[in-house]
Amino acid sequence: MDQLLEQLTNGLAVGSIYALIALGYTMVYGVLKLINFAHGDLFTYGAYLGLTLLTSLLAHDRMGLGLRLLLLAVMVMGLVAVIGVVVERAAYRPLRDSPRLSAVVSALGASIFLQNALMLLYGARYQVYPDVLPQNAVRLGDLSIPVVRIAVVAVSVVMMTVLYLFVQKTRIGTAIRAAAIDQGAARLMGIDVNKVVVLVFVIGPALGGAAGLLVGLYYGQIGFTMGWTYGMKAFTAAILGGIGNIPGAMVGGLLLGVIEALGAAYLSVAWKDALAFAVLILILIVRPSGLLGERVAEKV
Amino acid sequence: MKKSIAALALGLVSLAARADNVKIGLLAPITGSWASEGQEMKKNVELLVDEVNAKGGVAGKQVQLVIEDDGGERRGARVAAQRLATQGVVAVVGTYGSAVTEATQNIFDEAGIVQVANGSTAVRLTEKGLKNFLRTCPRDDEQGRVGAALLEKMGAKKIALLHDSSAYSKGLADEINALLKAKKMNVVFFDALTPKEQDYSAILTRLKAAGPDVVFFTGYYPEAGLLLKQKKQMGWKVPFIGGDAINNPDLVKIAGKEAAEGFLFLSPPVPKDLDTPEAKAYVASYQKKYGEAPQSIYGVLAGDGFRVVAASIEATKSTSGEKIRAGLGALKDFPGFTGKIAFNAKGDRIGELYRVYKVDANGNFVLQK
Numbered sequence: 001m002d003q004l005l006e007q008l009t010n011g012l013a014v015g016s017i018y019a020l021i022a023l024g025y026t027m028v029y030g031v032l033k034l035i036n037f038a039h040g041d042l043f044t045y046g047a048y049l050g051l052t053l054l055t056s057l058l059a060h061d062r063m064g065l066g067l068r069l070l071l072l073a074v075m076v077m078g079l080v081a082v083i084g085v086v087v088e089r090a091a092y093r094p095l096r097d098s099p100r101l102s103a104v105v106s107a108l109g110a111s112i113f114l115q116n117a118l119m120l121l122y123g124a125r126y127q128v129y130p131d132v133l134p135q136n137a138v139r140l141g142d143l144s145i146p147v148v149r150i151a152v153v154a155v156s157v158v159m160m161t162v163l164y165l166f167v168q169k170t171r172i173g174t175a176i177r178a179a180a181i182d183q184g185a186a187r188l189m190g191i192d193v194n195k196v197v198v199l200v201f202v203i204g205p206a207l208g209g210a211a212g213l214l215v216g217l218y219y220g221q222i223g224f225t226m227g228w229t230y231g232m233k234a235f236t237a238a239i240l241g242g243i244g245n246i247p248g249a250m251v252g253g254l255l256l257g258v259i260e261a262l263g264a265a266y267l268s269v270a271w272k273d274a275l276a277f278a279v280l281i282l283i284l285i286v287r288p289s290g291l292l293g294e295r296v297a298e299k300v
Numbered sequence: 301m302k303k304s305i306a307a308l309a310l311g312l313v314s315l316a317a318r319a320d321n322v323k324i325g326l327l328a329p330i331t332g333s334w335a336s337e338g339q340e341m342k343k344n345v346e347l348l349v350d351e352v353n354a355k356g357g358v359a360g361k362q363v364q365l366v367i368e369d370d371g372g373e374r375r376g377a378r379v380a381a382q383r384l385a386t387q388g389v390v391a392v393v394g395t396y397g398s399a400v401t402e403a404t405q406n407i408f409d410e411a412g413i414v415q416v417a418n419g420s421t422a423v424r425l426t427e428k429g430l431k432n433f434l435r436t437c438p439r440d441d442e443q444g445r446v447g448a449a450l451l452e453k454m455g456a457k458k459i460a461l462l463h464d465s466s467a468y469s470k471g472l473a474d475e476i477n478a479l480l481k482a483k484k485m486n487v488v489f490f491d492a493l494t495p496k497e498q499d500y501s502a503i504l505t506r507l508k509a510a511g512p513d514v515v516f517f518t519g520y521y522p523e524a525g526l527l528l529k530q531k532k533q534m535g536w537k538v539p540f541i542g543g544d545a546i547n548n549p550d551l552v553k554i555a556g557k558e559a560a561e562g563f564l565f566l567s568p569p570v571p572k573d574l575d576t577p578e579a580k581a582y583v584a585s586y587q588k589k590y591g592e593a594p595q596s597i598y599g600v601l602a603g604d605g606f607r608v609v610a611a612s613i614e615a616t617k618s619t620s621g622e623k624i625r626a627g628l629g630a631l632k633d634f635p636g637f638t639g640k641i642a643f644n645a646k647g648d649r650i651g652e653l654y655r656v657y658k659v660d661a662n663g664n665f666v667l668q669k
């Protein structure tokens with residue numbers, strides 16, 4: 001029983017990171033019907049930029065730690081968003097009217113370019129974040145949960161909620177949903193679809209960058225290829241929840257994390273990934289559009 | 301006429317000089333991805349050749365060192381080995397990587413040249429029955445024995461073994477597992493993690509539920525660092541042990557000093573911990589010549605390889621491959637820099653080279669006596 005509860009918290013922590021990254025895949029797919037393979041690398045850029053900026057921010061001890069971390073998060077999200085927009089302009093927009101395959105190949109190319117550029121800039125060795133977050137744990141009976149883990153889940157949930165409300169309740173959010181349903185009709189209604197696309201490439205990478213920063217602060221060790229593993233898992237989470245669907249990405253991410261943790265707990269540690277992907281296959285056989293893929297009419 | 305006589309005389313002189321030389325080859329990755337190891341091998345052996353020649357050489361002859369670069373890859377090694385064989389070397393020291401060494405084994409064996417490898421630890425190299433192959437480094441299965449012995453010495457009642465599914469890591473874990481089973485020791489956990497992930501909390505929770513006294517992780521340092529860090533975050537205090545792939549200072553950077561403190565791992569000794577008087581004197585003379593102490597144990601093992609070959613030539617007063625091999629087989633308790641050296645019939649080194657290291661509070665790797 002104790003192990004079950006502890007494994008659930010383990011799974012929720014990993015799952016909330018998957019969910020944050022999955023949002024980037026799902027939003028781009030919703031609007032452009034394109035799988036942005038470079039998204040995992042934008043996540044890695046978030047982690048590396050976070051490390052670089054954190055090092056210089058730590059030198060300024062006049063600000064409190066909380067304020068510095070907030071500033072760090074804003075800067076990282078802004079910078080990764082800029083990179084996201086540049087990738088869209090350079091690699092996707094020129095191919096908007098080309099066959100789907102060209103755009104997918106271009107996305108893969110962008111991913112390879114970004115990953116190798118990072119390796120050349122920072123070197124192939126693992127980089128390590130300084131320990132800035134408290135390392136203590138909260139005790140609940142026999143269960144001990146690191147404070148940082150609670151913070152990671154809380155930060156992810158807050159960001160996902162804000163995004164959900166933004167897309168559902170604001171005029172700009174409505175424009176994004178309209179462009180996702182039918183770009184031509186949206187244009188006729190006076191919506192600038194190009195602006196919507198740029199906005200999607202601001203929000204998705206910003207969230208991915210924030211996830212990278214969280215991973216760096218939480219786990220400490222980052223490598224230039226880490227976007228591949230996380231990207232694949234997050235992409236799976238997006239499909240699990242129904243690609244193109246924002247609540248679906250959140251549910252899919254958390255679910256994938258929990259399935260992995262429970263697989264490691266009760267099956268075999270070595271088989272946890274196999275189990276997670278077996279569940280994905282089963283769900284897709286039963287519900288080809290993913291868990292929440294059909295229930296919501298508008299796809300964003 | 302005068303000229304040709306002079307030329308003839310010169311030829312005779314150089315011929316005489318040649319007859320007095322003993323050619324010994326060094327095969328090393330001077331370039332390529334293991335270049336730092338190869339260059340250190342070269343420095344070690346060159347220094348020792350100079351020392352031997354200054355004392356009058358071996359069996360009254362000066363040693364001429366012939367260095368060939370294998371580039372750390374098989375094709376380069378094959379060409380380099382053939383070049384060495386045609387230049388009339390009587391024995392070869394090297395090389396570093398197991399697969400690279402394997403590519404050269406048959407070339408030297410067929411030419412009747414004794415080969416003493418310094419860094420190739422794969423078990424199969426000495427299981428082929430090649431007469432002329434020996435090595436100064438330990439074999440991968442020795443690490444399993446030392447690991448199992450350490451677990452027994454610690455008095456562990458419940459042992460967890462964790463590997464990462466790679467050939468090296470799984471092989472080491474299997475080796476230890478088999479030895480522990482033979483001694484009827486209780487292995488409560490045997491499983492693999494996925495390398496290059498970042499969150500190992502699910503595995504640690506599962507491990508914790510199995511209730512081991514000690515966990516042996518046979519993988520590499522990036523995963524070991526994360527395991528130690530996350531173990532500390534969980535507030536779990538069980539000791540962790542690792543294999544020689546963890547011997548990297550980055551371990552402490554990743555885990556943090558507090559989480560890494562007390563971690564034990566097996567490794568051949570680092571050069572600064574070589575404790576015989578010969579080794580200390582050697583490290584000092586190396587420092588004097590190159591301005592820094594030797595960094596890699598494999599460079600020093602190449603030096604030991606050269607020294608046993610020289611000792612064998614000295615003892616047998618012969619430069620035939622067969623005699624040198626017999627001389628090497630007859631060595632007993634040769635005072636090598638890395639401990640006493642003797643070889644078994646397969647050409648493997650007898651005796652244990654692996655030591656136990658512990659991470660102290662400052663993140664230094666301290667040799668355990």
